[in-house]
Amino acid sequence: MTQLPGLLDTEAIRKDFPLLDRQVHDGKKIVYLDNAATSQKPRQVLDALSAYYERHNANVHRGVHVLAEEATALYEGARDKVAAFINAPSRDEVIFTKNASESLNLVANMLGWADEPYRVDRETEIVITEMEHHSNIVPWQLLSQRTGAKLKWFGITDDGRLDLSNIDEVITEQTKIVSFTLVSNIMGTVNPVETIVRRAQEVGALVCIDASQAAPHMVLDVQALQADFVAFTGHKMCGPTGIGVLWGRQELLEDLPPFLGGGEMIETVSMHSSTYAPAPHKFEAGTPPIAQAVGLGAAVDYLTSIGMDRIAAHEHAITEYAVKRLLEVPDLRIIGPSTAEDRGATISFTLGDIHPHDVGQVLDEQGIAVRVGHHCARPVCLRYGIPATTRASFYLYSTPAEVDALVEGLEHVRNFFG
């Protein structure tokens, strides 16, 4: 077996993930390389979910019975865990949402309804990048269409990096908000946060970071990032689906208006008007995803017990190995950075003229799960003149043997369509 420096004890870790034992297509062990889409869940998270429903289930807040108090403590306890995980200065800065898309839409809508000095209107500009997931493009297009604000973006270099050569022209005094991804979901590129944040701060623009592909894989410190908003989702970091996070700076959350109205987000309600609860509740209308938040709390505990720095080191080693092995495959072209430097464990590629759908289908037959298509980042495909890519993405339980299986699988694909 291939030994690489920095690898985690995957044999032990994999025992925590029941699904990784699954066999598909007549006894082939699953090789799960679709972690950028969603991660598998450890037993600890599954247990937390069933324990919540079996023993503590109730609606949160305001209940006076014991179950309501337990459910509230678990839900709010999860908020404490997430706050610690991202080094938030205050737990009240952690808003639970449905997913990262909702978090990003929430920011766009806060700004869409805000007064000065946050107001977005036809005199102002919104800045994003060409490598965003659709969830960090479309909310800003909607905001731009509704307010008349101009939407601008950074392009991408041939090597899959942000082209910041014109940063002073893209981010200007008119810029109100700069929203970009920390790690590309299609190319794995890790973006230079500091350079962008520094320029945004120079012109007094707010910064929103999509950390969906970062939070599961590296130390995420919202204070070090110096952003104003950070969005991510639970299901890519060993948590359940249906739970996302928006972290926002406290004074902004105090100043900005709510988006969704309803129960839980109010202070008092009359038939004429209402006043609102302080953040985070101001932004959490209705019964929240309670069990899912509890599950995310368990996921955060799980990841923390292993160590995010160790997970990052493991994935770096796997990525380095995977890049090297993949580049040995004839006709394979990596879309994105072709080294492991400043890149995450997500690798997109094309294989000659063979369409990614066909690549994915033949890999699936061998039990190898990859994702094919434009990965909700169609502008990236357009940029490189390709209809789609095949994407392999790794996580803390991925092994060099799985990289080998992928490379062998691709040989099989080439033979099949050769």
Place this chain on the structure above:
Amino acid sequence: MKLDSMYQDVILDHYKHPHGRGLRDGDAEVHHVNPTCGDEITLRVRLEGTTIGDVSYEGQGCSISQASASVLNELLVGKQLGEAQKIQETFLELMQSKGQVEPDDAMEEVLEDAVAFAGVSKYPARVKCALLSWMAWKDATAKALSEEAKTA
């Protein structure tokens, strides 16, 4: 093996040697996309009275979608409209069968090479690939007929 049931030789042959590919004159043109995977097709229909004079197309996509467009061209060009519609409906029925329909002789007679796609119907994610050009053809034909009605 299951994979071979999807990638029949007939399909791979059409994929590697497509029939009637490239855009030519037509009475109507449509552009269809499969948003989940980015497959695209631009397709033109030329009618000669009630006969299909030509179906020309250009696009990008996987072997299934490309082969399906090729089979469509081979099958429908020269057919009467009514007959072509019947073929289209039969193909749709087969593709939506979730692998439950075993094509019989009657179906095979209608669908000819297109029967090879029966295996694809077992793969929900790929059914759309196989249907892309057929839906585009249906759309383009309706458009050509309504243009004709307007000018008549």
